[in-house]
Amino acid sequence: MSDKNIPSHLFKALIEREQKGMLRKLATNYPVIDFCSNDYLGFSKLGLLSKKLETLNQKQESAYGSTGSRLISGNSTFIEEAEKQIALFHHAESALIFNSGYDANLGLLSSIPQKEDLILFDELVHASIHDGMRLGLAKNYKFKHNNLESLKDLVQRHQKDFKNIYIVVESVYSMDGDTAPLIEITEFIKPFENIFLIVDEAHAIGVFGKQGRGLCNALGIEKNCFARIYTYGKAMGCHGAAIVGNNILRKYLVNFSRSFIYTTALPNHSVSAILNAYQLLIETDQKDVLQNNISYFYSKTSGIKNMIKSQSAIHCLVVGSNEKADTLEKKLAAKNIYAKAIKNPTVKEGSERLRFCIHAFNTKQETDVLIEQLLK
Ligand SMILES: Cc1ncc(COP(=O)(O)O)c(C=O)c1O
The missing domain is CATH 3.40.640.10 (Type I PLP-dependent aspartate aminotransferase-like (Major domain))
Known part of the structure; x- marks a missing residue:
């Protein structure tokens, strides 16, 4: 493929990425249950901040x-x-x-x-x-x-x-x-x-x-x-x-x-x-709510092999390849759960993973559905 107005290495680099399963793409239609965003306290999603500003x-x-x-x-x-x-x-x-x-x-x-x-x-x-x-x-x-x-x-x-x-x-x-x-x-x-x-x-x-x-x-x-x-x-x-x-x-x-x-x-x-x-x-007490949710998630997942130990809002399951990470992301999305595959080159080859961000707004039921899928 070539185009007079585009340097050829752009095509080459993108094709290479695609072939290795490493191509990054922007998405808009996220699954509803959020175990992905950085909005740990829900200040944005719950409208707490916009209400306060209004x-x-x-x-x-x-x-x-x-x-x-x-x-x-x-x-x-x-x-x-x-x-x-x-x-x-x-x-x-x-x-x-x-x-x-x-x-x-x-x-x-x-x-x-x-x-x-x-x-x-x-x-x-x-x-x-x-x-x-x-x-x-x-x-x-x-x-x-x-x-x-x-x-x-x-x-x-x-x-x-x-x-x-x-x-x-x-x-x-x-x-x-x-x-x-x-x-x-x-x-x-x-x-x-x-x-x-x-x-x-x-x-x-x-x-x-x-x-x-x-x-x-x-x-x-x-x-x-x-x-x-x-x-x-x-x-x-x-x-x-x-x-x-x-x-x-x-x-x-x-x-x-x-x-x-x-x-x-x-x-x-x-x-x-x-x-x-x-x-x-x-x-607000959103931080305490978040901490309770983190403890709940941790207590339920700490026994799962290849979970990285964490006390924070970020928890990861290492799956070991871009392909496996993509597959698990898709399986969870089919259950309406959004958790992100973090792939190589963002992380080292062999340490590709699913990342779960815990929020104050995640319900116990949502967490249980996620964990059930992970245990499968
Ligand atoms: C550790 C760390 N530092 C800095 C940044 C960049 O912050 P911002 O998103 O505000 O540019 C990030 C964002 O992902 C991060 O994880």
């Missing part, structure tokens, strides 16, 4: 365009006030809002570590962290997933050759649902003055900690982190992200983080959604 008599909060980047015309006292509230909630000196978690990681990892620095990252960190490192100047090495010995070994081997070391982990891993050994990592780095911890809390906000403050809060290590990333497109049911840390970090990002500087700021109605999602964390 009741507000907002003027500037409802503006639909921010009119520019934060450094040109897109800043406001409203967004700065929001950042102060976010910082307060997460027990940090300051917060800086980004347009998405992807942008936040890109802007952080590409601007902070320098040529003479080293980044050590868990091998399962999110693509946005990889992309941020690719844009930056620092050398980087991966350590084995959740393996403190592997991390220690890299520190010992390379420490003398670099000025600063940044360790990057996720508190909850998006493809496995397991949690990083944050206490052990913070204990290990305590004696080093030049090792800094960055924790992506994308899948922990709303799920762990007091009023959903995240895993760093639950473990009492908020102050041991150099930077924490909170995203709002998951349990918070809206969109955007914030990096929290000290005042110098915020000032530096405003000056050097390109994904913050060179993009139109979030409009005030998006910022208002974020603030209202925080209010819902405080006012």
Whole structure:
């Protein structure tokens, strides 16, 4: 196949993907029973957030365009006030809002570590962290997933050759649902003055900690982190992200983080959604409902072979091939259950899986139907 206006490698790459069963496709008609979305607390699906926003008599909060980047015309006292509230909630000196978690990681990892620095990252960190490192100047090495010995070994081997070391982990891993050994990592780095911890809390906000403050809060290590990333497109049911840390970090990002500087700021109605999602964390007991549902799912599935152990809202059954993952996804869809096949190249070959995201709105009956299918 060829077309004068399209480079031939596009055809080739797509055909190759299709032949390997790896072709990604957009879908719209999702099965009704949701074990897939990141809306863990149901803030979006149950309309909790939209109801709350409707009741507000907002003027500037409802503006639909921010009119520019934060450094040109897109800043406001409203967004700065929001950042102060976010910082307060997460027990940090300051917060800086980004347009998405992807942008936040890109802007952080590409601007902070320098040529003479080293980044050590868990091998399962999110693509946005990889992309941020690719844009930056620092050398980087991966350590084995959740393996403190592997991390220690890299520190010992390379420490003398670099000025600063940044360790990057996720508190909850998006493809496995397991949690990083944050206490052990913070204990290990305590004696080093030049090792800094960055924790992506994308899948922990709303799920762990007091009023959903995240895993760093639950473990009492908020102050041991150099930077924490909170995203709002998951349990918070809206969109955007914030990096929290000290005042110098915020000032530096405003000056050097390109994904913050060179993009139109979030409009005030998006910022208002974020603030209202925080209010819902405080006012509702959706987190407790979610935790009960997680415990129920875990108690029923922990005996199933190849389930990855997890206390979070993300649970996975490893099936070992793209084909098997697709087949199981289809079987569940036939029962109106939406759970996603996570395939290679998103995960390593041989670790292809079905991922189940547990929500506050999932009923016991829905969970039972899902488990019955898995046991089959
Ligand atoms: C760990 C992690 N970090 C960052 C992101 C990106 O966040 P956003 O969807 O807000 O761009 C994701 C999204 O999947 C994620 O799982």
